[in-house]
Amino acid sequence: xxxxxxxxxKFKRFVAVDDVSLSVAADxxxxxxxxxxxxxxxVARAIVGLQRPDSGTITLDGVRLGPVARRPKARQRAIQxxxxxxxxxxxxxxxxxxxxxxxxxxxxxxxxxxxxTMAVHRLLEDVGLDPSVARHRADELSGGQCQRVSIxxxxxxxxxxxxxxxxxxxxxxxxxxxxxxxLVDLRRRHRLSMLFISHDLGVVxxxxxxxxVMRGGVLVEEGPATEVLGSPRHDYTRxxxxxxxxxxxxxxxxxx
Amino acid sequence: MSPLLSVAGLVVDLPSPAGVLRVxxxxxxxxxxxxxxxxxxxxxxxxxxTANAVxxxxxxGAVLDGALRWRGEDVLRADPGRRRRLRGREIxxxxxxxxxxxxxxxxxxxxxxxILRRSGMRRDEVRxxxxxxxxxxxxxxxxxxxxxxxxxxxxxxxxxxMIALALAGNPALLLAxxxxxxxxxxxxxxxxRLLRSIQRDEGLAMLLVSHDLRVVAHVAHQVVVMYAGRxxxxxxxxxxxxxxxxxxxRALVQSVPAxxxxxxxxxxxxxxxxxxxxxxxxxxxxxxxxxxxxxCRSEQPVVRxxxxxxxxxxxxxxxxxxx
Ligand SMILES: Nc1ncnc2c1ncn2[C@@H]1O[C@H](COP(=O)(O)OP(=O)(O)OP(=O)(O)O)[C@@H](O)[C@H]1O
Ligand SMILES: Nc1ncnc2c1ncn2[C@@H]1O[C@H](COP(=O)(O)OP(=O)(O)O)[C@@H](O)[C@H]1O
Ligand code: SF4
Ligand SMILES: [Mg+2]
Ligand SMILES: [Mg+2]
Numbered sequence: 078x079x080x081x082x083x084x085x086x087k088f089k090r091f092v093a094v095d096d097v098s099l100s101v102a103a104d105x106x107x108x109x110x111x112x113x114x115x116x117x118x119x120v121a122r123a124i125v126g127l128q129r130p131d132s133g134t135i136t137l138d139g140v141r142l143g144p145v146a147r148r149p150k151a152r153q154r155a156i157q158x159x160x161x162x163x164x165x166x167x168x169x170x171x172x173x174x175x176x177x178x179x180x181x182x183x184x185x186x187x188x189x190x191x192x193x194t195m196a197v198h199r200l201l202e203d204v205g206l207d208p209s210v211a212r213h214r215a216d217e218l219s220g221g222q223c224q225r226v227s228i229x230x231x232x233x234x235x236x237x238x239x240x241x242x243x244x245x246x247x248x249x250x251x252x253x254x255x256x257x258x259x260l261v262d263l264r265r266r267h268r269l270s271m272l273f274i275s276h277d278l279g280v281v282x283x284x285x286x287x288x289x290v291m292r293g294g295v296l297v298e299e300g301p302a303t304e305v306l307g308s309p310r311h312d313y314t315r316x317x318x319x320x321x322x323x324x325x326x327x328x329x330x331x332x333x
Numbered sequence: 334m335s336p337l338l339s340v341a342g343l344v345v346d347l348p349s350p351a352g353v354l355r356v357x358x359x360x361x362x363x364x365x366x367x368x369x370x371x372x373x374x375x376x377x378x379x380x381x382x383t384a385n386a387v388x389x390x391x392x393x394g395a396v397l398d399g400a401l402r403w404r405g406e407d408v409l410r411a412d413p414g415r416r417r418r419l420r421g422r423e424i425x426x427x428x429x430x431x432x433x434x435x436x437x438x439x440x441x442x443x444x445x446x447x448i449l450r451r452s453g454m455r456r457d458e459v460r461x462x463x464x465x466x467x468x469x470x471x472x473x474x475x476x477x478x479x480x481x482x483x484x485x486x487x488x489x490x491x492x493x494x495m496i497a498l499a500l501a502g503n504p505a506l507l508l509a510x511x512x513x514x515x516x517x518x519x520x521x522x523x524x525x526r527l528l529r530s531i532q533r534d535e536g537l538a539m540l541l542v543s544h545d546l547r548v549v550a551h552v553a554h555q556v557v558v559m560y561a562g563r564x565x566x567x568x569x570x571x572x573x574x575x576x577x578x579x580x581x582x583r584a585l586v587q588s589v590p591a592x593x594x595x596x597x598x599x600x601x602x603x604x605x606x607x608x609x610x611x612x613x614x615x616x617x618x619x620x621x622x623x624x625x626x627x628x629c630r631s632e633q634p635v636v637r638x639x640x641x642x643x644x645x646x647x648x649x650x651x652x653x654x655x656x
Contacts, residue, residue, distance in 0.1 A: 080648050111370065112517040112518070112519065113517050134371070135632065195426075198351060209363070210371060219605045220605075222603055222605070249375035249376055249544065249606055250375065250544070250545075250585060250588045250589065250590075251375065251547070251585065251588055251601065251621075252603040252605060252606075253588070253590070254474035254588035254597050254598050254601035254602070255592075255596070255601040255602070255603070257590075257598045257601075258598040258601050260413060261598060272468075276517065276518060277518070277590060278592045279519070279547075279589070279590035279591050279592050279597070280590040282591070282592050282595060283595055283597050283598050284598075299443065304593055306593075316519055316520065320518045320519040320521065321518060321592045322521075322525075322545075322547035322550070322551055323547065323549060323592060323593060324546060324547060324550050324574055324586065324589050325590055
């Protein structure tokens with residue numbers, strides 16, 4: 078469905094993303110992992126059109142995508158992003174209802190034809206929020222609620238690909254599990270494709286069908302989640318796995 | 334043998350626009366000599382406030398109650414001079430953000446040597462000892478690196494510098510508040526390994542504060558689980574994690590995202606962590622608890638011994654690892 082081919086992004090002389098090719102099929106969730114600075118966010122920003130590639134192409138259903146400003150509206154809305162910090166990605170002074178209505182103003186072709194209030198309520202229920210949340214301002218919500226609103230805003234415009242950049246990293250574990258579960262359920266209900274970025278292999282494992290591993294701007298390994306985690310081919314993937322902490326290893330074994 | 338540090342019925346009240354907030358509400362646990370105790374809980378559960386109370390670093394207006402006994406001596410009521418000597422010498426602290434603790438305008442070697450110089454150590458000896466401390470903290474090329482400024486160090490190296498600084502006073506207890514939360518996984522694993530080996534080799538006691546059960550599981554001998562400013566359960570780490578005696582611990586264990594199992598999202602706990610500002614009556618966990626019943630809504634459970642070395646604040650502790 079979405080295909081990134083030979084993507085390169087430079088900041089001045091610095092090559093942040095180096096010849097990366099990656100695709101996400103319909104209904105598929107691809108996890109993108111790697112350490113800080115490896116280029117994950119830069120790939121995501123290029124896909125949603127917030128970052129101009131220096132070379133390479135990004136295509137949606139075989140049609141090439143330019144920068145966001147020059148994308149036809151329908152193609153813009155097909156790809157939505159959910160960010161890490163649930164608080165700073167929502168305008169704290171706006172009500173939840175207006176946040177969602179604004180998304181419909183930007184993409185009128187996705188707006189409901191009937192009663193907007195009812196549509197907002199249905200959307201909130203879809204992400205596990207009580208409809209009464211519609212009246213609240215974003216700064217009155219907990220971190221988990223904010224992240225549900227961000228997801229509702231993305232879903233409001235009926236995207237086909239959801240790009241989640243560290244979307245659960247700032248959340249407490251119990252809330253993290255709720256949001257991951259929500260994403261898995263939504264993905265099934267709405268037949269969404271997902272690019273799920275996280276530095277936490279354990280988190281990615283809960284949700285991804287395939288996993289791509291980046292290091293220093295380069296994609297070093299890519300394959301089915303069970304294979305990449307079960308029998309990694311690249312040394313770097315192996316070192317990430319060695320460093321990943323588990324509960325069931327006894328006290329006394331931190332990596333090697 | 335009496336423990337190195339005993340925290341007994343610790344209460345921390347903070348002033349807030351909405352009235353006094355009880356952010357720590359009757360917390361008790363011991364830190365035996367040469368033992369690592371992990372303090373775990375979700376954000377706002379009072380972990381930092383508890384650790385900061387131990388070292389006497391609380392915001393203005395904070396009111397404390399309960400007892401903090403250091404080798405049997407009541408340090409909560411000790412005079413400020415005694416408390417200052419305790420902090421930085423016998424008890425040292427490392428934080429999540431080393432930049433906040435390091436002076437940006439001073440060479441790191443000088444900062445680490447400060448406490449040694451103040452104790453009257455000769456210049457050449459200070460230098461030798463600082464090189465030793467850098468080496469102990471795993472900083473490569475110590476004699477060159479001690480001339481660097483904090484901004485010339487990577488995040489992981491800064492955390493190592495903090496560790497060297499903390500070890501300089503030759504403490505008996507190290508408080509580490511989320512020491513690896515801001516680091517990449519591979520760096521985190523190295524720093525945790527370092528802390529463990531230092532703890533073991535130097536016979537240090539450590540209070541490791543973390544929101545990540547995986548971190549605590551790897552480093553701590555004993556664990557204290559906090560919820561809404563109170564202790565939910567405590568005991569030996571492996572026993573607590575394999576057979577929790579509190580439904581909250583069980584939920585935390587089950588929601589840990591693992592690389593080898595895909596079960597973290599099977600039964601997520603509903604709701605959000607309780608805050609001290611809106612602490613539910615009775616058992617603070619009851620609105621989210623799968624085992625909650627009438628009694629939980631009205632009667633606050635006390636922390637009681639439920640097995641050898643195991644303490645739980647659940648009315649129905651015995652049912653947790655059975656259901
Ligand atoms: N606007 C920018 N200007 C200059 N350099 C940038 C810019 N954005 C990113 N970089 C650099 O590009 C590299 C990749 O950054 P990116 O944010 O994509 O990494 P990441 O994998 O998302 O890291 P993290 O896990 O920390 O979020 C980094 O070295 C970063 O410093
Ligand atoms: N300086 C402060 N003034 C007022 N309240 C505070 C302050 N610092 C923390 N709190 C409150 O105290 C409670 C416990 O906080 P903290 O100990 O930092 O939790 P944790 O470290 O477990 O995340 C929280 O409700 C927090 O909002
Ligand atoms: S006391 Fe009741 S509500 Fe609290 S943890 Fe136990 S069963 Fe759950
Ligand atoms: Mg990023
Ligand atoms: Mg804290």
